[in-house]
Amino acid sequence: MKTSKKQKKAQTTQLPEELVLEILIRLPVKSLRRFKCVSKAWRATISDPYFIGSHLHFSASRWEQNPSLLITPHTLDRAVQSENWPTTFSSNIRFYRWQQGASKTRLVHGRDFDGEFNSVCLFAHCDGLVLVPTDTKVYLFNPATRDVVTLPETSRDMMEGDVNLPVGFGRDPRTGMYKVVRSFFRSKHPETGIYDMGMEVCTVGSGSPSPCWREVAVDQPYPVAGWITAQSIKGGGVYFIIDTSCLELRPRGLLRFTLADEWHPFA
Numbered sequence: 001m002k003t004s005k006k007q008k009k010a011q012t013t014q015l016p017e018e019l020v021l022e023i024l025i026r027l028p029v030k031s032l033r034r035f036k037c038v039s040k041a042w043r044a045t046i047s048d049p050y051f052i053g054s055h056l057h058f059s060a061s062r063w064e065q066n067p068s069l070l071i072t073p074h075t076l077d078r079a080v081q082s083e084n085w086p087t088t089f090s091s092n093i094r095f096y097r098w099q100q101g102a103s104k105t106r107l108v109h110g111r112d113f114d115g116e117f118n119s120v121c122l123f124a125h126c127d128g129l130v131l132v133p134t135d136t137k138v139y140l141f142n143p144a145t146r147d148v149v150t151l152p153e154t155s156r157d158m159m160e161g162d163v164n165l166p167v168g169f170g171r172d173p174r175t176g177m178y179k180v181v182r183s184f185f186r187s188k189h190p191e192t193g194i195y196d197m198g199m200e201v202c203t204v205g206s207g208s209p210s211p212c213w214r215e216v217a218v219d220q221p222y223p224v225a226g227w228i229t230a231q232s233i234k235g236g237g238v239y240f241i242i243d244t245s246c247l248e249l250r251p252r253g254l255l256r257f258t259l260a261d262e263w264h265p266f267a
Helices: 005-010 017-025 029-035 040-047 049-065
Strands: 068-071 092-099 106-112 124-126 129-133 138-142 147-150 167-171 178-188 195-204 213-215 231-233 237-241 254-258
Touching (some): 092 138, 129 167, 167 237
Antiparallel strands (some): 178 195
16 A cells, blocks of 8 residues: 555654754754755744854853864065055955864965955954954954855044044844944044044844944943954953043043943943
């Protein structure tokens, strides 16, 4: 007696949802990217902020057992002796992974931007994502999936000349979304030389619309130094270096921007 195709389909065993989640959490990012195409349900699961957080937590615990480093070299096409900061950086951005105990590194991802920028600043990173600020644009890399997002340019900056806007990057602990924070120049006081500066935020990540800059409600209390990338730590804070060159009362500390409340407490 032959079994019909309909009967075979009906006999197909469905894995419990909890078991599917446990399997997906243990997979590398590259595999998860492919499995988004399996079904709408899997795409929704893999894109869910709770799943992303659980996957990051599992990956972090596995990294502690077998740590590795992500390395990206800053190279110059040529050297110009009179420059305070080089303007001849290579437009080829490369990421290498070094596993503990290995004698060599492995190329993870590389991309040539073919003259889109001349200078780069210090990179910022969070949860495997790498922010690359340049003198023209800001890029966000995911070396694991080889995705690159070019953030839109700002229309709020009023500073004339070649100045790299201070930028930072981190994860909002409240929503799980990633935020790029950038300070911009409104005006410069003609007598004191103190800059009036504002702050804007660009939210990126799964579930967010096309990236765009939006201005935060409250301006920062102090100007921050240009060409210096802000650093983030666990807890949802991004720390900027204060520009004290024109301040009579020079504060001793850093300007902290909280990603959840988008506020500027002094640290």
